Amino acid sequence: MKPVVLAACAAMLMSLSTGAALAGPIERACLNSDRKAATRPVCACVQQVADMTLRGGDQRKAASFFKDPDRAQKVRMSKSDNDNDFWRRYKAFGDQAAAFCAS
Numbered sequence: 001m002k003p004v005v006l007a008a009c010a011a012m013l014m015s016l017s018t019g020a021a022l023a024g025p026i027e028r029a030c031l032n033s034d035r036k037a038a039t040r041p042v043c044a045c046v047q048q049v050a051d052m053t054l055r056g057g058d059q060r061k062a063a064s065f066f067k068d069p070d071r072a073q074k075v076r077m078s079k080s081d082n083d084n085d086f087w088r089r090y091k092a093f094g095d096q097a098a099a100f101c102a103s
Contacts (some may be wrong), residue, residue, distance in 0.1 A: 023047065024047045026046055026047050026050045026062055026063045028063070029064075030042070030046055030047070030066065042101055043091075045097070046101055049093060049096050049100055049101065053089070054093050058086060061086065062090055062093070071101045075090075
């Protein structure tokens with residue numbers, strides 16, 4: 001997990017120094033959600049972890065869960081190999097985001 005944390009720190013420093021970081025799909029969904037913990041720094045951190053762990057299509061699918069949490073449950077319970085593969089990647093992303101962005 002140390003390489004992920006180091007890479008995320010490097011990415012965060014680069015985005016802070018350039019000031020030109022654009023919000024990705026998960027960051028936008030996070031910021032538009034009604035969750036109290038959805039602050040700019042937290043949402044940006046979660047997006048940075050997503051950029052390191054999820055492909056673009058996976059990010060868009062995960063972002064859709066903010067508006068439709070029931071969709072996440074349907075994907076999790078799906079018998080589809082594609083959904084099961086996605087869910088493994090999504091769970092790993094969630095675990096890494098929780099560990100890295102919790103501070």
